[in-house]
Amino acid sequence: MTAVTAPRRRLTEGRAVPVATMVLAILVIWYACTIWLNARWQLQVFDRAGQADWTIWQFVAGTFAQDRPVLPAPHQVLVELWNSVAMQDVTSRRSLVYHAWITLSATLLGFVMGTVLGIALAVLIVHNRAVDRSLMPWLIASQTIPILAIAPMIVVVLASIGLTGLVPKSLISTYLSFFPVVVGMVKGFRSPDALQLDLMRTYHSSRGQVFGKLRWPSAMPYLFTSMKVGVAASLVGAIVGELPTGAAGGLGSRLLAGSYYGQTTQIWAALFMAAALSATLIFVIGLVERIVLKRMGVRP
Amino acid sequence: MNVAMPGHTTVKSDPVPANFGKPVIEARDLDLTFQTGDGPVHALSKINLTVRQGEFVSFIGPSGCGKTTLLRVIADLEQPTGGAISVNGLSPEAARKARAYGYVFQAPALYPWRTIGKNIALPLEVMGFSAAERQTRIRDNLALVDLAGFENKFPWQLSGGMQQRASIARALSFDPDMLLMDEPFGALDEIVRDHLNEQLLKLWAKTQKTVVFVTHSIPEAVFLSTKIVVMSPRPGRIHEVIDCDLGTDRPLEIRETPEFLAIAARVRDGLRAGHSYD
Numbered sequence: 001m002t003a004v005t006a007p008r009r010r011l012t013e014g015r016a017v018p019v020a021t022m023v024l025a026i027l028v029i030w031y032a033c034t035i036w037l038n039a040r041w042q043l044q045v046f047d048r049a050g051q052a053d054w055t056i057w058q059f060v061a062g063t064f065a066q067d068r069p070v071l072p073a074p075h076q077v078l079v080e081l082w083n084s085v086a087m088q089d090v091t092s093r094r095s096l097v098y099h100a101w102i103t104l105s106a107t108l109l110g111f112v113m114g115t116v117l118g119i120a121l122a123v124l125i126v127h128n129r130a131v132d133r134s135l136m137p138w139l140i141a142s143q144t145i146p147i148l149a150i151a152p153m154i155v156v157v158l159a160s161i162g163l164t165g166l167v168p169k170s171l172i173s174t175y176l177s178f179f180p181v182v183v184g185m186v187k188g189f190r191s192p193d194a195l196q197l198d199l200m201r202t203y204h205s206s207r208g209q210v211f212g213k214l215r216w217p218s219a220m221p222y223l224f225t226s227m228k229v230g231v232a233a234s235l236v237g238a239i240v241g242e243l244p245t246g247a248a249g250g251l252g253s254r255l256l257a258g259s260y261y262g263q264t265t266q267i268w269a270a271l272f273m274a275a276a277l278s279a280t281l282i283f284v285i286g287l288v289e290r291i292v293l294k295r296m297g298v299r300p
Numbered sequence: 301m302n303v304a305m306p307g308h309t310t311v312k313s314d315p316v317p318a319n320f321g322k323p324v325i326e327a328r329d330l331d332l333t334f335q336t337g338d339g340p341v342h343a344l345s346k347i348n349l350t351v352r353q354g355e356f357v358s359f360i361g362p363s364g365c366g367k368t369t370l371l372r373v374i375a376d377l378e379q380p381t382g383g384a385i386s387v388n389g390l391s392p393e394a395a396r397k398a399r400a401y402g403y404v405f406q407a408p409a410l411y412p413w414r415t416i417g418k419n420i421a422l423p424l425e426v427m428g429f430s431a432a433e434r435q436t437r438i439r440d441n442l443a444l445v446d447l448a449g450f451e452n453k454f455p456w457q458l459s460g461g462m463q464q465r466a467s468i469a470r471a472l473s474f475d476p477d478m479l480l481m482d483e484p485f486g487a488l489d490e491i492v493r494d495h496l497n498e499q500l501l502k503l504w505a506k507t508q509k510t511v512v513f514v515t516h517s518i519p520e521a522v523f524l525s526t527k528i529v530v531m532s533p534r535p536g537r538i539h540e541v542i543d544c545d546l547g548t549d550r551p552l553e554i555r556e557t558p559e560f561l562a563i564a565a566r567v568r569d570g571l572r573a574g575h576s577y578d
């Protein structure tokens with residue numbers, strides 16, 4: 001037993017040191033930036049208070065404790081996160097969990113629609129030359145349009161026909177997440193080599209059988225890779241979709257409110273929440289990937 | 301099957317041995333030119349060949365002489381650009397659609413996400429065999445290639461030789477009348493190869509299947525075949541067809557006998573003569 005687990009423990013130890021070093025380095029740089037970026041305001045504070053004989057420690061402590069800092073210190077963000085996550089009722093509008101859930105539901109709905117749409121388009125593209133030629137340029141063009149420009153239009157247009165809330169945001173998520181899935185799955189469906197295709201041909205198998213027994217399983221690794229990209233894009237889409245709606249809630253509205261009132265700490269807390277959300281989503285997809293690929297006999 | 305062959309053992313065109321059945325493959329003036337980036341490649345030129353029911357025919361020849369291409373034309377994986385070919389009296393396409401043959405590729409080409417058993421079941425699934433029927437056939441064919449007990453292993457857990465055996469079991473699983481085998485043992489060591497040759501010979505004697513077999517090895521061709529087709533390159537064509545009359549009961553030791561060595565020498569001469577054309 002110990003002989004089996006020992007190498008694994010050493011592996012995690014081997015990883016923990018560089019990760020810790022990285023985190024430490026980032027914290028040091030962050031605190032340095034905090035001092036630097038908040039310095040001007042701190043000087044003004046001392047000025048206004050008529051305090052001329054401040055020490056360097058008072059100055060540094062001041063830059064770490066401002067109400068509306070240019071850059072909040074890491075511990076300020078942590079305190080804000082703690083206050084808005086743990087100290088609030090999750091149904092309260094002041095709870096970050098409440099807002100994260102609103103964003104997450106739009107993200108998931110948009111992601112599922114985007115993945116299904118992406119797979120469907122990839123199936124069409126792989127099986128039909130005309131579709132491949134005519135559709136692909138449009139798909140690529142669709143992704144060159146800046147999402148910030150069309151997101152408000154989508155929201156406004158859909159609101160005018162009575163669609164508000166979850167659906168418009170999800171549609172923006174769909175719009176961003178289907179593309180990596182199309183590209184990945186077209187590649188995946190085309191990944192079987194000539195030999196594997198010839199084999200199916202010798203059995204006189206139908207197109208459907210070639211798809212089900214060869215193309216689909218071959219595309220599995222591609223599916224998970226593109227889903228990871230897609231879910232991150234989906235989250236961005238949902239947040240962007242929340243910006244124009246303003247007060248309706250969600251991490252996006254939280255960002256917007258924060259920037260309205262100069263609540264930088266609140267903005268950073270929302271950003272961290274979004275990053276944690278996206279990391280969790282990618283982690284979950286990675287977990288499913290590992291389970292599925294293991295069942296497909298991929299060499300460990 | 302064991303009846304002695306007629307005296308003429310070398311015939312340039314088509315020997316007509318009385319002891320085999322009706323022709324299953326007939327090629328007349330078959331031609332195939334590949335159009336490639338650097339000009340046309342004349343892969344097959346004026347191929348005339350008859351393979352009869354129950355024969356074991358080997359294609360032998362230097363690399364690039366068109367052995368694989370000819371096998372692929374028979375299998376309807378490649379379209380000839382001239383001449384005529386029939387398989388079971390049908391066009392190759394119709395024969396393929398009638399599932400006339402099992403094809404063993406040079407590489408095992410097992411699907412890595414399927415277990416060995418599931419790989420063998422692949423053609424059975426495509427052809428709509430019942431689950432129970434699939435199960436018995438998986439078991440029978442695994443036993444046939446000495447892989448009983450490996451049903452639930454994935455391909456990467458098997459050695460190259462075992463994978464190739466699995467691919468043969470897969471080709472046999474739906475019991476086609478004809479086996480097309482493209483250098484199935486090319487990548488294996490001598491001992492494994494001998495063993496598989498013996499097993500293949502037993503299988504052929506037992507099932508009376510028609511086998512078309514591509515090889516680079518003279519001893520392998522002589523040991524297995526009833527007819528050896530010597531091919532030569534540029535353009536790929538049939539140089540000589542040599543009858544190989546060693547009977548169906550061939551122990552490995554037959555390779556030391558004068559009869560065996562005489563045929564091997566003739567194949568070697570044929571290969572050499574074919575080579576000196578260019």
Ligand SMILES: Nc1ncnc2c1ncn2[C@@H]1O[C@H](COP(=O)(O)OP(=O)(O)OP(=O)(O)O)[C@@H](O)[C@H]1O
Nearest residue numbers: 334336341343362363364365366367368369370536
């Ligand atoms: N798809 C293709 N496109 C173009 N040229 C091809 C193609 N397939 C084969 N050829 C050419 O046709 C010729 C015969 O090839 P083939 O694979 O039949 O040879 P072979 O006798 O099987 O050789 P080897 O013993 O090395 O397998 C070669 O010159 C090869 O380059």
Ligand SMILES: [Mg+2]
Nearest residue numbers: 367368369482
């Ligand atoms: Mg070849």
